[in-house]
Amino acid sequence: MGKSRIGSRARRALLILVAVAMVGALSTTADAITWKKDDSGAIALPTEDACPTFSTPPPYSTWFNIDDMEQRGYWDGKNPAPWDYSKKLSQVICGAADGARIDIGMYFMRALGTMNDNALGSRPETDPELIYNALEWVHDHRKVSIGIVLEGNKLRMTDTDKDNLAERLKGIASIKYCKSGCLNTSSSFPSAVSHEKFLTISDTVWAGDKGKPKHPAVLSLSGNFARSQLRWYHQEVTLVYDDSELVRQFVGRYDDMYYCATTKCSSSKGFADVQKLKKQRGIWIDPIYRHYTDAGRGTAVSFSPQPKTAPDFYTKQFDDVDCAVDESIRVAMFKLTESKAQRMADSLKRLKGRGCDVKLLLTAEGGTTTISPKVVKILAKAKVPTSCVGVATHTKMILIGPARGNQGRALVGTTNMSTSGLRYNEDHVLTFDTRRASASYVESMRRLYSDYMTGWYEMSKDTGPCS
Secondary structure, three states: OOOOOOOOHHHHHHHHHHHHHHHOOOOOOOOOOOOOEOOOOOEOOOOOOOOOOOOOOOOEEEEEOHHHHHHHOOOOOOOOOOOHHHHHHHHHHOOEOOOOEEEEEEOOEOOOOEEEEOOOEEEEOHHHHHHHHHHHHHHHHHOOEEEEEEEOOOOOOOHHHHHHHHHHOOOOOEEEEEOOOOOEOOOOOOOOOEOOEEEEEOOEOOOOOOOOOOOOEEEEEOOOEOHHHHHHEEOEEEEEEOOHHHHHHHHHHHHHHHHHHHHOOOOOOOOOOOOOOEEEOOEEEOOOOOEEOOOOOOEEEEEEOOOOOOOOOOHHHHOOOOOOOOOEEEEEEOOEOHHHHHHHHHHHHHHHHOOOEEEEEEEOEEOOEEOOHHHHHHHHHOOOOEEEEOOEEOOEEEEEEOOOOOOOEEEEEOOOEOHHHHHOOEEEEEEEEHHHOOOOOHHHHHHHHHHHHHHHHHHOOOEEOOO
16 A cells, blocks of 8 residues: 555645535534643643543544644654544543543554554554553542453454553553454354444543533544554544443443453353343344434444344445435445445445435555455446545445535444454444434534544545556
8 A cells, every 4th residue: 555645735625615515514613622732732641640631522522533644644654743633532531530430342452662564664652652641540540440352363462462551551451352252152253353442431520510420421433542543544533422321332342342351251141231142153143233322312323243134234224315315425434345345336326326426435455455356346337436545544434414414324433344344243333313313412413424524525535446
């Protein structure tokens, strides 16, 4: 994969104007996070003496690492200073309240030392270090308990990686590893992995009412806590604030993963009984297709592994689209595999036939993943407008809405359009539907939809044919 051709600030500004024109004016009310700044005006970092955070955030927020790439340049090999994307993550963690619980489910994490890259040589893990500094501070100063469940696949977490992480988080967090996925107990699926990327906080300080009632939060991320993930790929993160049922769903998810990491979960007796897991083909699956969250939120979460017969979370959404109302279909997907490409292509082709404006962004090459000629051929035959991005996009995002205005559905999370992502990996998809949101939440969710759309257009500016 060659270096990016990320363009000028002028081109970026033009694309933002295009996105705003498409989705309508962005909200200018006080519904965005106001990040704590240091004396120089930069986003403040956690230190030994302080853990800066913000005041009450909106119900929904998202941010991308695209601004960092614009300012610093793709790769940024000569400047190890952490990016704003990670500074913001640290300020979220710094919001944990006294005695709170933080649960992290992640594919992999990097700490200490360096990673080696043929183009760049050695690079320090300065981006995740901000996250670990924040975790250390809230653990030491607010007695926050921290648990982490990771995939133990040596392709992603070598023994050295595990040793480095254990050393960095010694006395701070409990770390457990799954093997070939947490919920997979069958040797028939050796390539399964725990592909989750989420963080929950059971209570936060942002409301300023000292935990009465508790104000929990969930972070859903497209990228892992590793500098390479932030420097090599477009990433997004979504913060959902004060949705108790959504937090309960993710905590239940974490508890089930932790149980499997420690016992291999041959029995259902230790599960949290939130997702009501059932075993099929040696895999503990979530039989509930979509879990709706607190009343009025317009939010749902779906978890993989799915039942073998369940429709996937993405193309199922296309079945009931009225193209006279929701004309615009925008997709940005890291991985579209041969086993699922035909289904996706057929669904998008039907949408085009009904009058929808469909555009698909894919990653030509990222890590070990390269779009196959068969997938390219399938999409071309279906005449689905497809582009491959110059900077690998690691997002898993589908936006369904009108040609103008910011009412619509957004699907984001960790699930690739692949058999592994849908059937035997641990993954999740969040669905935000502005038309299901009540008056208390709809403005914030409409802003969220606008921000996703703006991110999609920014990712689309440096693209070419897939081949």
